[in-house]
Amino acid sequence: MNDRLPASLVDRLKEIVAERNVITDDHGRAPFENDWRDQWHGRAAAVVKPGSTQEVAAVVKVLAGERIGIVPQGGNTSMCGGSVPDESGTQVVVSLSRVNRVREVDAANNTMTVEAGCVLASLQELADENGRLFPLSLGAEGSCEIGGNLSTNAGGTGVLRYGNTRDLVLGLEVVLPDGRVWDGLRGLRKDNTGYDLKHLFVGAEGTLGIITAAVLKLFPKPRSVATALAAVASPAAALTPLANLRDAVGERVTGFELISRVCVDLVMKHIPGARDFLPQRYPWYVLVELADSSEGHALATLLEQSLGAAAEEGVILDAVIAASQAQGRELWNLRENISEAQKLDGASIKHDVSVPVSRVPDLIERAGAQLAAKFPGIRIVAFGHAGDGNIHYNCSKSERQEAKQFFAESPQVNHIVYEIVNDLGGSISAEHGLGVLKRDEIKRYKSALEIELMLAIKRTLDPHGLMNPGKVL
Amino acid sequence: MNDRLPASLVDRLKEIVAERNVITDDHGRAPFENDWRDQWHGRAAAVVKPGSTQEVAAVVKVLAGERIGIVPQGGNTSMCGGSVPDESGTQVVVSLSRVNRVREVDAANNTMTVEAGCVLASLQELADENGRLFPLSLGAEGSCEIGGNLSTNAGGTGVLRYGNTRDLVLGLEVVLPDGRVWDGLRGLRKDNTGYDLKHLFVGAEGTLGIITAAVLKLFPKPRSVATALAAVASPAAALTPLANLRDAVGERVTGFELISRVCVDLVMKHIPGARDFLPQRYPWYVLVELADSSEGHALATLLEQSLGAAAEEGVILDAVIAASQAQGRELWNLRENISEAQKLDGASIKHDVSVPVSRVPDLIERAGAQLAAKFPGIRIVAFGHAGDGNIHYNCSKSERQEAKQFFAESPQVNHIVYEIVNDLGGSISAEHGLGVLKRDEIKRYKSALEIELMLAIKRTLDPHGLMNPGKVL
Numbered sequence: 001m002n003d004r005l006p007a008s009l010v011d012r013l014k015e016i017v018a019e020r021n022v023i024t025d026d027h028g029r030a031p032f033e034n035d036w037r038d039q040w041h042g043r044a045a046a047v048v049k050p051g052s053t054q055e056v057a058a059v060v061k062v063l064a065g066e067r068i069g070i071v072p073q074g075g076n077t078s079m080c081g082g083s084v085p086d087e088s089g090t091q092v093v094v095s096l097s098r099v100n101r102v103r104e105v106d107a108a109n110n111t112m113t114v115e116a117g118c119v120l121a122s123l124q125e126l127a128d129e130n131g132r133l134f135p136l137s138l139g140a141e142g143s144c145e146i147g148g149n150l151s152t153n154a155g156g157t158g159v160l161r162y163g164n165t166r167d168l169v170l171g172l173e174v175v176l177p178d179g180r181v182w183d184g185l186r187g188l189r190k191d192n193t194g195y196d197l198k199h200l201f202v203g204a205e206g207t208l209g210i211i212t213a214a215v216l217k218l219f220p221k222p223r224s225v226a227t228a229l230a231a232v233a234s235p236a237a238a239l240t241p242l243a244n245l246r247d248a249v250g251e252r253v254t255g256f257e258l259i260s261r262v263c264v265d266l267v268m269k270h271i272p273g274a275r276d277f278l279p280q281r282y283p284w285y286v287l288v289e290l291a292d293s294s295e296g297h298a299l300a301t302l303l304e305q306s307l308g309a310a311a312e313e314g315v316i317l318d319a320v321i322a323a324s325q326a327q328g329r330e331l332w333n334l335r336e337n338i339s340e341a342q343k344l345d346g347a348s349i350k351h352d353v354s355v356p357v358s359r360v361p362d363l364i365e366r367a368g369a370q371l372a373a374k375f376p377g378i379r380i381v382a383f384g385h386a387g388d389g390n391i392h393y394n395c396s397k398s399e400r401q402e403a404k405q406f407f408a409e410s411p412q413v414n415h416i417v418y419e420i421v422n423d424l425g426g427s428i429s430a431e432h433g434l435g436v437l438k439r440d441e442i443k444r445y446k447s448a449l450e451i452e453l454m455l456a457i458k459r460t461l462d463p464h465g466l467m468n469p470g471k472v473l
Numbered sequence: 474m475n476d477r478l479p480a481s482l483v484d485r486l487k488e489i490v491a492e493r494n495v496i497t498d499d500h501g502r503a504p505f506e507n508d509w510r511d512q513w514h515g516r517a518a519a520v521v522k523p524g525s526t527q528e529v530a531a532v533v534k535v536l537a538g539e540r541i542g543i544v545p546q547g548g549n550t551s552m553c554g555g556s557v558p559d560e561s562g563t564q565v566v567v568s569l570s571r572v573n574r575v576r577e578v579d580a581a582n583n584t585m586t587v588e589a590g591c592v593l594a595s596l597q598e599l600a601d602e603n604g605r606l607f608p609l610s611l612g613a614e615g616s617c618e619i620g621g622n623l624s625t626n627a628g629g630t631g632v633l634r635y636g637n638t639r640d641l642v643l644g645l646e647v648v649l650p651d652g653r654v655w656d657g658l659r660g661l662r663k664d665n666t667g668y669d670l671k672h673l674f675v676g677a678e679g680t681l682g683i684i685t686a687a688v689l690k691l692f693p694k695p696r697s698v699a700t701a702l703a704a705v706a707s708p709a710a711a712l713t714p715l716a717n718l719r720d721a722v723g724e725r726v727t728g729f730e731l732i733s734r735v736c737v738d739l740v741m742k743h744i745p746g747a748r749d750f751l752p753q754r755y756p757w758y759v760l761v762e763l764a765d766s767s768e769g770h771a772l773a774t775l776l777e778q779s780l781g782a783a784a785e786e787g788v789i790l791d792a793v794i795a796a797s798q799a800q801g802r803e804l805w806n807l808r809e810n811i812s813e814a815q816k817l818d819g820a821s822i823k824h825d826v827s828v829p830v831s832r833v834p835d836l837i838e839r840a841g842a843q844l845a846a847k848f849p850g851i852r853i854v855a856f857g858h859a860g861d862g863n864i865h866y867n868c869s870k871s872e873r874q875e876a877k878q879f880f881a882e883s884p885q886v887n888h889i890v891y892e893i894v895n896d897l898g899g900s901i902s903a904e905h906g907l908g909v910l911k912r913d914e915i916k917r918y919k920s921a922l923e924i925e926l927m928l929a930i931k932r933t934l935d936p937h938g939l940m941n942p943g944k945v946l
Contacts, residue, residue: 108712108831109862110719131720153665164663167640182922187829189861190637191900192626192676193907193915194945195927199672203665220723239581246583247604250693250766251724293723294775302767356660358581388662389582427664434666442666449655453934454668460933461926472667 004045004089009066013048016058021049021098032093035084036077040436042085044071044093051098053115053173053181053212060210061179063092069469070094070177072206074116074148077140079352080435082152082205082471091469096147099212105130110218111170111187116147116211123216132218135162147211153203155431160387161254161291162219164431165202171215172198177208177462187215200457205433206468208461222254222291226299227328230307230319231282236361238286238386240315241307245288248306252299255289256387257335258360263383266341266396267334274337277320286386287335289328335383342381342396347403349410351393353421354430360386367393367420374416375409377401390430393417418445434472477518477562482539486521489531494522494571505566508557509550513909515558517544517566524571526588526646526654526685533683534652536565542942543567543650545679547589547621550613552825553908555625555678555944564942569620572685578603583691584643584660589620589684596689605691608635620684626676628904633860634727634764635692637904638675644688645671650681650935660688673930678906679941681934695727695764699772700801703780703792704755708859709834711759713788714780715860718761722775728762729860730808731833736856739814739869740807747810750793750803759859760808762801808856815854815869820876822883824866826894827903833859840866840893847889848882850874863903866890891918907945 005024013022023029024046032047034040045068050056063070069091073083085091100117107130114123120141127134136149138156148154150172154165162168171186184198201208232238238258245253261283267274288307290299303321310316322328342348355363368380377398384392395413397406418428422445429438443451451473458465458473478497486495496502497519505520507513518541523529536543542564546556558564573590580603587596593614600607609622611629621627623645627638635641644659657671674681705711711731718726734756740747761780763772776794783789795801815821828836841853850871857865868886870879891901895918902911916924924946931938931946 106829106831108716109829111829153669155663155665159663164665166669176922180922182926183920184923186898186900188827188898188900188903189830190628190632190827190858190863190903192628192637192904193900193902193911193919194676194923195681195930196626196639196672196676197923197926199669203667203669208668220719222723243581246693246766248766250695293719293721298771354661354663356579356582356584357662358579385663390663425659425661427659427661427666429666430661430663431665438666446666447656449649449653450657450667450670453655453670456933457668457930460929 009062010046012062013046013059016062017048017050017055021051023047032073032076032095033084035081037079040081040084043087043089044085045090047093047095049095049098053099053175056094056096056099056175056210056212057179057181059094060175060177064178064464064466067464067466068092069466071468072096072151072210074145075119075140075143077144077148078152078435079432080437082433082435082468083148086470094210096145096210096212102126103213106187107132109187111215112218113185113187113213113215114146115213116145118146120144120146120149127218130218131221133221134216135219136165136168146214150202150211150214151204151206152433155390157255159385160256161251166199168217169198169202169214170217172201172211173213174201174209174211177464177467185213185215205435205472207458207472208467220293222293223295224292224297224299225325225328226290226303227322227331228288228303228307228319229277229331230286230288231278231317232284232286232315233317234284234361235364235386237315238284239358239361241286241288241310242387244310245306249290249302252290252292253387254291255287257287257384258386258391259285259287259335259338259383260381262379262381263338264334266345266381267337270341270344271337274334277331277334278318280318282317287331338381338383342394345396347397347406348381349395349413351414351417352430352432353393353417353426353428354390355421355424355426357387357389359424359426360389360391363391363393363420363424363426367417370416370420371395371413375413436471439470439472482535483519485535486519486532489535490521490523490528494524496520496522505546505549505568506557508554510552513554513557516560516562517558518563520566520568522568522571526572526648529567529569529572529648529683529685530652530654532567533648533650537651537937537939540937540939541565542939544941545569545624545683547618548592548613548616550617550621551625551908552905553910555906555908555941556621559943567683569618569683569685575599576686579660580605582660584688585691586658586660586686586688587619588686589618591619593617593619593622600691603691604694606694607689608692609638609641619687623675623684623687624677624679625906628863630728632858633729634724639672641690642671642675642687643690645674645684646686647674647682647684650937650940658686658688678908678945680931680945681940693766695766696768697765697770697772698798698801699763699776700795700804701761701776701780701792702750702804703759703761704751704790705757705759705788706790707757707834708837710788711757711859712831712834714759714761714783717783718779721779722763725763725765725772726761726860727764728760730760730857731859731864732758732760732808732811732856733854735852735854736811737807739818739854740810743814743817744810747807750807751791753791755790760804811854811856815867818869820870820879821854822868822886824887824890825903825905826866826890826899826901827863828894828897828899830860830862832897832899833862833864835897836864836866836893836899840890843889843893844868844886848886909944912943912945
């Protein structure tokens with residue numbers, strides 16, 4: 001038993017959400033106190049699981065009245081420790097998992113209104129059943145919840161064409177830090193009636209209020225897909241086919257991933273059944289995907305023409321176009337297995353960074369040169385969404401080095417990468433947010449004025465600092 | 474001469490922007506004090522025309538120090554009186570028209586960084602010269618400035634495919650109410666490092682600070698266009714071809730405009746050379762446009778197939794597909810001449826409203842019935858961007874009625890329309906903003922909590938209430 005909350009308070013919470021939905025024992029709390037990456041281990045006074053917006057509001061009102069810190073939690077898949085309590089044992093986790101109704105699907109408006117606890121994959125399915133696409137897609141989709149996706153403005157593989165989670169939402173319902181409910185659940189594509197409050201809560205990582213429901217945009221379903229893997233001499237050479245493709249087929253470019261040879265070698269070493277798709281070795285590859293709502297083979301022809309033209313110019317060195325959906329899937333597997341292969345290969349230091357697309361080659365060249373000079377033997381495992389400037393700029397230790405020593409160097413490694421990213425006008429957290437992980441680091445890279453504005457907004461909306469304390473700011 | 478500003482203050486402003494850029498005489502001030510619709514006539518203490526962000530900042534610092542209200546102004550094409558000073562003679566207009574440099578075009582990043590005073594049409598041309606599209610397009614594009622477009626989150630004809638101005642911006646530079654400059658000029662598609670401040674300033678109508686520059690998104694150029702005019706029995710019947718088209722051709726649907734027969738009759742009556750495009754009269758029409766970055770005639774075929782299928786189902790009663798670009802232009806002229814024709818026909822009351830797309834038929838039916846019952850003979854001139862739910866729900870007086878009496882009834886007419894819009898989850902200002910025109914009306918339709926949140930943000934960022942006083946809130 002955890003005895004940090006007075007029994008009378010626990011009783012008041014149980015009155016709101018029913019006894020079984022207030023968890024105070026160590027065993028019951030544990031899954032909510034520890035993150036899935038096993039890097040942050042907190043201790044909560046209790047976990048409360050309300051079943052509706054009204055219950056969330058009532059719980060927040062009670063906790064706010066007692067000045068107790070509140071940690072909103074969805075699927076608890078944060079990469080940055082944003083969803084777990086600190087070690088004080090004084091914070092209460094408010095789990096949104098039971099607030100998970102689908103309120104409405106309005107196919108003619110291309111929207112669905114859903115509650116925060118809906119699991120992302122179930123919303124993808126719901127859209128599909130209604131003849132539409134909900135394009136948010138990411139590794140954790142089987143367990144992450146839309147409230148968390150919204151609170152972290154999740155990225156994923158659909159950003160190039162459809163934007164971040166922020167771009168997929170029309171309206172929000174939010175429980176404010178004092179327990180009042182802001183009903184901003186509008187399903188409008190045009191509404192110019194004052195400040196856009198929803199964009200304040202999206203990406204705020206639960207520090208300004210708890211998102212309880214949202215009106216999400218739906219899109220036409222893609223019905224044909226064409227996929228190719230092309231070899232290029234350098235990241236700079238990869239920009240030419242990207243520009244040509246976008247020029248030729250517009251927003252049908254749904255994927256443009258950059259992959260270094262180091263990545264391919266790691267996958268072939270560690271992932272059973274992985275194979276090289278081209279007869280020769282090349283230093284860099286791009287994985288290209290086109291998708292369209294029309295049926296038929298027009299896309300594959302467009303892709304072949306565009307890559308053919310690039311090959312004639314000498315920009316593309318070789319390429320394979322998937323002959324079937326299965327082969328297209330195989331090409332994507334190469335890309336998606338890189339993280340796993342890198343993990344199996346031993347210690348790594350990861351950077352989820354973004355720069356303007358035009359600066360991706362600079363980032364890779366400059367960071368590679370500086371790291372090689374300072375840490376001989378370090379292996380750069382660079383890959384990612386080059387089409388939107390988001391590179392997973394990861395580093396693996398040299399084969400001789402001990403993991404412990406390598407990790408001890410991570411502050412210097414991070415410093416080199418982040419300074420270059422900053423110099424190129426980039427971001428040190430492209431899609432994963434700040435959470436606890438980058439809360440302090442960001443102060444080096446954001447202007448004092450921007451931090452001041454963020455703090456002013458935080459104090460305005462959450463004057464007692466109760467919402468997800470210690471995260472973001 | 475205007476003598477409301479102390480000479481010493483005028484001298485300080487002249488030191489910053491040079492003598493000729495501080496305008497105090499009546500004749501010089503007049504164009505900045507009156508709106509183009511000739512509905513708002515203010516009086517400014519002075520008009521100041523800084524030539525750079527640094528000059529804007531210095532001017533704001535001086536004015537804020539003296540607690541003088543500041544009215545930021547771009548092309549002064551606001552529909553709601555948002556860009557002119559009040560009648561007190563104490564406010565200073567800060568014109569952004571001289572802050573109009575193009576700072577960078579980064580074609581590989583699909584962005585351009587431009588200053589607030591750039592005229593929209595010049596930015597469309599700049600994008601075009603760089604082989605890209607900047608899709609914001611609206612009636613005032615020859616004189617409105619991008620800073621004003623951003624401050625009002627302008628809509629226009631490209632919203633269905635490309636979104637509002639808000640969706641076209643990656644980064645901002647803003648002079649805050651105390652004269653400090655927030656540099657948020659990031660050209661990133663992914664950046665999850667804290668609260669998204671830019672969305673606060675976009676659409677704030679200059680009440681939170683002065684936008685001085687922005688990083689704007691560029692898109693692939695459309696190279697083929699297909700246009701059609703189709704007759705349908707009702708607004709409800711128009712939703713079917715919209716859904717079918719989006720399903721078949723995805724985001725290539727760039728225009729879907731609803732037009733009532735009343736509108737067509739007005740155009741044919743007042744616009745020389747206007748003609749009916751179909752042999753029979755029908756109650757409603759939709760103007761459909763598809764566009765694609767690919768060349769060739771594939772689009773026209775898709776459009777023909779889709780409309781053909783709808784005709785077989787009896788949803789479409791008749792249709793004409795433009796055989797040439799010139800004919801496509803002619804179809805659009807019908808749509809674009811409605812406002813002019815309505816003006817020539819006499820007194821009208823206009824409503825720039827939006828509802829969920831699925832509710833457009835409800836809006837038209839319910840408002841039409843209630844208005845007809847209360848104001849016999851009133852003519853409903855309903856048309857607009859049905860594809861994004863934004864209807865220009867305009868009313869013309871009956872032919873017998875005097876204009877004066879009709880205008881006297883406008884509060885009741887507005888009330889009927891706005892109550893129905895509100896009941897359908899809509900917005901009373903879809904694309905024109907609040908300005909002065911709807912500042913008070915909005916309080917009826919937004920929750921007290923939402924108004925409170927907006928006021929709290931206003932007070933936080935502009936504690937002395939100096940930025941565009943009396944607008945929005």
